[in-house]
Amino acid sequence: MHRFELEREVAEFLYREAELLDSNRLEQWLELLTEDINYEMPLRMTRERGQPDVSSQTGHFSEDRRSLELRVKRLGTDFGWAENPPSRTRRFISNIRVENTADANEVKADSYFLLYRNRGSSTQADLISGERQDLLRRRDGGWKLASRLILVDQAVLGTRNLAIFF
Amino acid sequence: MHRFELEREVAEFLYREAELLDSNRLEQWLELLTEDINYEMPLRMTRERGQPDVSSQTGHFSEDRRSLELRVKRLGTDFGWAENPPSRTRRFISNIRVENTADANEVKADSYFLLYRNRGSSTQADLISGERQDLLRRRDGGWKLASRLILVDQAVLGTRNLAIFF
Amino acid sequence: MHRFELEREVAEFLYREAELLDSNRLEQWLELLTEDINYEMPLRMTRERGQPDVSSQTGHFSEDRRSLELRVKRLGTDFGWAENPPSRTRRFISNIRVENTADANEVKADSYFLLYRNRGSSTQADLISGERQDLLRRRDGGWKLASRLILVDQAVLGTRNLAIFF
Amino acid sequence: MVKAEAPFPNREKLPVNDRRAQLISRLRQDVHPAEGQIPAYIFSSPEVYELEMERIFPCCWLLVAHESEIPEPGDYVTRSLGPYPVIVVRGEDGKIRILLNVCRHRGMRVCRADSGNTADFLCSYHGFNYKNTGELIGVPFEKDSYGAFDKSQHGLLAMKVDSYHGLIFGAAPGLEESLDQFLGGMKWYLDLYVKRAEMTVTGPPQRWAVQSNWKLPSENFASDAYHVPNTHACMPSLGLFPNISYAKFGYHIHAGNGHGIGIGTGVADSPTIWPETLLQQFEKNLSPEQFSILKTVKNAHATVFPNLSFLISSMTYEGQPIYHTTMRLWQPVGYDTIEVASWVLVEKDIPEESKKKTQRAYIHTFGSSGMLEQDDTENWINVTENSRRVLQLPGVTFNYQMGLGRKPMDSFPGPGEVYECKFHEANARAFYQRWLDLLLGDGGDASI
């Protein structure tokens, strides 16, 4: 496939994904994930220049398909208090960079995200900034998310909880 | 027309529009609108999950060509105090999604916006986040904005006034 | 070259640049610059509508290749205290507009940037918003940055120092 | 059995410590409403604000909603009554109540949506469940945990509630003054906004935050016709208002208790702004005197002390006259910030099309994006900021001396002190006098 087409498809995938998350269509979002998805958000830390600032040991998310499904299911119960009423969110996706892999059916897609999160009557919003390093896999004529590594740009997260997805 | 071309044109249109608004060339911005433009920003509300959170009754903007012209004209008088000195604004447009319509001369274009607004000597800026659902119409060899629905991501707007456009 | 290809290359260049800066690979960033680069960030000011709000006299940056190299070198010494530990930054690049020039080997590329900067254990981040007006020149089969004018959207910068690049 | 504390705890008066006493004596010395001299610092002192939260807002009837917002049993909106988070809810019994949105168990907000319809409010923390009348009806594992729990004494705390032609007011339970007494002469004028016809809101209020002290917009709507020709100077040039001195003509009225209204009649013999059909309705609903005034109204701005404002505004739009009525709260959320809530009121029986039109006229001129409102907020924000910057200069005073010494009219049909030219500041003086009286008084039995 032509590279243009590929990049366009990846962007479309990521925008579509953002749209589903931003409009609380979480079950539909799950359909974008492969069965064997690996979804990680390691900790960032403040370290001396040159030291690794991403923890290889602990994280905010360490998910598989099963746990993501549980999370979504939970929010849909009558007791998903944390997100009921839901936050108003917006996932600004930019700086998309696509790279082929050895497997013709898989591409690497890095992107930046700025997540805006506003709740209730607050005039303030949490801004969560970071990069996502994704692996997309072609399935059933479309793309699915097979792996995601989320690098968040804070050592201390400035949001009340992560009852939202990235 | 090839889909690529279309998406590129839409993006170009939206970027051009942002550029005009961000550099206070408001009369030129008006030229991008059709005569029968419909321009709405309904209220967002905090509601229980599943309840509609966009008001069908009231809004922050409910404009036609005539009223938008009045607004622009007003800012150009000697008495447009609210925006004189003007705010420094930046409209970050992303997540553009283009869709064809039944009419070959019209396309639907959804996009996310993050509007940064800084005034005077403040080191703080208002951030207004949201989505725009646009209808673009081909006219005179270019695109014009025929309809815009603005979904803003706050129930209580965190900016002093809407003497700016989206 | 087809216009698509050009725009794609420019975007790729700008995203690559952001990636290098955001991951503190500053020496590699220098390689993206031409030898005769001109890199300026003039002051913005709050002025009556119609008055120029960009200073032609003074700025925050006024750099050539030599001074940029010095800045990078300095941060790499043991005494680059300002950025050691480094800030966590993210440069959101959007609204890219490419224009040909008389010189087939040069293009003008305007883009918007939102720079997110977080340090230490703070839950707040500095947001620096603005536009960059770039001139890119084709060299050795790739693009180099030959000139950059940075219009920052604050009269009073809301960040502790500019030990970072734009 | 777990007994309740007194359902409405009798709040001791907050002790007046040295700092507080000093502030009060400084206010007594600096603030001279009758002479039209107000020190800048009252618009940005956090301590003055603290005092206001104790002595102004718990001692006044405050608007919380319009009845048309909650027409059905179970309908609710969440609002602020002064600083207190409340639920305004129509119970299953059809009665409207104002309930403190604070769980009687351990303080959780029992309702976190702006509006909705519900039979009960289930607290998310430990699951106490309250009927939409405020009654506590469920305590999880009641026997295992409490043995018995005196549910009858643990309903959501209810505020005083009363209404006036659709306007729902609330007050702290201790307030002795009735709404009727509180409004006093202002009722005659409120009728022009809300009794002239059955009114309804067009939908939920616009809400936005403005970095202004709450008193500036409140006083402006009560009193300040004088800013119109300059702040809103663009209007005539856009053809929306006839001319620049338009704002002068009419009546400036202090209706008592700090409530003020300015009635604009425009230039002599200008045509009425009201459609014929409505006039007939108005005549039926109002007294002849009220009707005689309303007929001639071109605009009418008013503030019910402390922070509830009304506006009738009319203009020429696309060659046609168009009017609208708006109601708004300047809700303080800090000494330098308000959250504005702004509704459009329309006559219930006019065609949908007319409602849309009036609403659009509103949006274009007032409200968050309104061409007039934009400049108002810019002013109030800058005055607030300036007052903060000169906080150390108690000598910098604001001037409210316009009309000092002018004689009120003898013959006006409505109550209060009425002046014939709208360029006047008696209302602002009365507003700050009321403000000062409350701050200096002990505020006593009104607090919860």
Next chain:
Amino acid sequence: MVKAEAPFPNREKLPVNDRRAQLISRLRQDVHPAEGQIPAYIFSSPEVYELEMERIFPCCWLLVAHESEIPEPGDYVTRSLGPYPVIVVRGEDGKIRILLNVCRHRGMRVCRADSGNTADFLCSYHGFNYKNTGELIGVPFEKDSYGAFDKSQHGLLAMKVDSYHGLIFGAAPGLEESLDQFLGGMKWYLDLYVKRAEMTVTGPPQRWAVQSNWKLPSENFASDAYHVPNTHACMPSLGLFPNISYAKFGYHIHAGNGHGIGIGTGVADSPTIWPETLLQQFEKNLSPEQFSILKTVKNAHATVFPNLSFLISSMTYEGQPIYHTTMRLWQPVGYDTIEVASWVLVEKDIPEESKKKTQRAYIHTFGSSGMLEQDDTENWINVTENSRRVLQLPGVTFNYQMGLGRKPMDSFPGPGEVYECKFHEANARAFYQRWLDLLLGDGGDASI
């Protein structure tokens, strides 16, 4: 020669001014832990917070790190000891110290990273250089500038340090009470978390900021089993917890000094959550009485006063039982904000695979993204905000009366006051009693 001020300056007691005295007498009057009545305002008053920073945090032993975070000489982490920025560092001599992260010259933070390994801390301002033991070893141009500088008296200020089975605690130097005394009866229960086996952290702590007063989560972990069936009602429906009344079964224990623990035993005769291999280890490390309890534990939440919490939690995950142990600090950073630091503790000798699994179980349920934790923070934030909104209503009290009058068990093997049903609030009452005692007392010799 430049002499040092006293290396640990003897801090005069802060003078008790009128305002302070008034606050204290108001607290004495309003706060009634023994009766289970706590006024809402203590969760959002900036003045109460200020008092806490003076009288609670400098008078308690506070956790700063776990020994496994800094195993090697030179390893350090930067943390807060109450409000004070400190470096917890293992010196080249292998000894752990807690050093004030404030240059003795002019106050610069000498270490600005979260963690690392270093031989020395070089101040970026004027270059004073400190060994990883805190000793001042370098003063630039010492002779030219000072002639001589008494380096021996200008080492980084050291806090008291002691540890308990891997937990590193620090305290202000003036505190007379030992860690042993401070923990008292709580040690018996802490053993279940940290002595049952050699424990290690799985890595650096998750950290996130929550707009909650620090006391709400602290008290919750000490005492509040009652919120589980409602706040976490989704768990049974997801199949993770057996049923909704699960939380009730077990023991509610005040271990003394405000330290509280709730031990959940689940429904009768349910299988142990512990793998056989671990049980053998536990048996070796614990007393028979402790072991008998630990065997039956399904969950155990605890708070060491003031703000250190522990949790053992187990659930059924993909059909299999899985447990984890977490430790966390609710670090106050303002009257309405905490920074949470949350670690996972694992038995050092279990397979890597098990550690991973336990860590994932933690992430999915507790911590920043945890399905249970999410709802907890939502509650605490709203309670804090509500308490701020009713600050002017001293009469609004929170209810902690559950279990008042119930008799403690006679026969429990562990120390403290033990109740047989977990739906109880004795621990919260004890927590606030300890809190009140410290605030009302002079806090005296404990301050630096």
Next chain:
Amino acid sequence: MVKAEAPFPNREKLPVNDRRAQLISRLRQDVHPAEGQIPAYIFSSPEVYELEMERIFPCCWLLVAHESEIPEPGDYVTRSLGPYPVIVVRGEDGKIRILLNVCRHRGMRVCRADSGNTADFLCSYHGFNYKNTGELIGVPFEKDSYGAFDKSQHGLLAMKVDSYHGLIFGAAPGLEESLDQFLGGMKWYLDLYVKRAEMTVTGPPQRWAVQSNWKLPSENFASDAYHVPNTHACMPSLGLFPNISYAKFGYHIHAGNGHGIGIGTGVADSPTIWPETLLQQFEKNLSPEQFSILKTVKNAHATVFPNLSFLISSMTYEGQPIYHTTMRLWQPVGYDTIEVASWVLVEKDIPEESKKKTQRAYIHTFGSSGMLEQDDTENWINVTENSRRVLQLPGVTFNYQMGLGRKPMDSFPGPGEVYECKFHEANARAFYQRWLDLLLGDGGDASI
């Protein structure tokens, strides 16, 4: 007729309440400038800051602009004079005035741009119009509204203004001390910056906000050569400064009244930094003594109390010597934040090319992006934050003892107390002594 309040209201002294009295007595007890001991809390206490805003800034002459910024009649810049927003404007009469940017009617900011040229300032609220001399010349509808309005008494409030070789200073009207007295011995040294030639700014100042208490940079420029070898240690390695001890050589001078200067002469017999042509000009403009010093200067940092700093800096850049002169204000905007305004001063008559070069040298080293400045702000921010974190520890003091006991020079040509080695802290001690004197004194007749 509406009469004015006194045009410059005589501000009563703010009453000294208990809390204030306690703070003052605590400062008296804790702050020991002469011994070089300064408690950390003065850099982050909001109450100390409040006191400074009342007793320091209204009692000093403060720089607001340079004459070359407003060369033509009608030219203006808006600035802060301490906390007060002012317009610095050259009237149509050519005279420079400093006008309070607060409308005499009701406090609106009459000018909201940073700079411009205007004949008048039209208030956006009610349209009061002021000439660029401050005179009130227009009151809308004056007759209708006020009958008559005493415009002559309602001009914009004017601050005291005086200038020194292009530097425009302002002061509160009540200040009795003249600028000449205020500057005192400092004039001799200021001449090196601003009298050596006719100086001009290169353009508007860089402005940026730094989370630092204002005293840290002020004191640093007055006194702190000692930080250079460490904070700016990268400079020699980049070849910009000759070596690391470079900063030591020269003079450390307390010029009186808290004003301090450090004159760096570099290593012996190093070549002058000044071009020959300029030296001739300098010689003409300065006294022989001043010229003899200026010739040998390699760098010179100075602070005019409280918050105005100057710097001559030179370095080797691309193999060539290059110097620049910068002037800056550390404008406090809160107890922990300053807005820095930083200008480049150049000799008016040098070629444009040289001006550009000197400006670039400035940008690369100092100012918002400067390679030296970057590290300075990082230090000041961390010290401020640290001082906030140890606010409850009055015993944590900062050390300013360097040079205590050293003898001043006898023979230096300039005024003041002069020390021969730049590694000294007499200037910081003098700075804090002056600060303390003002805070403890009654600040009396200087306030507005």
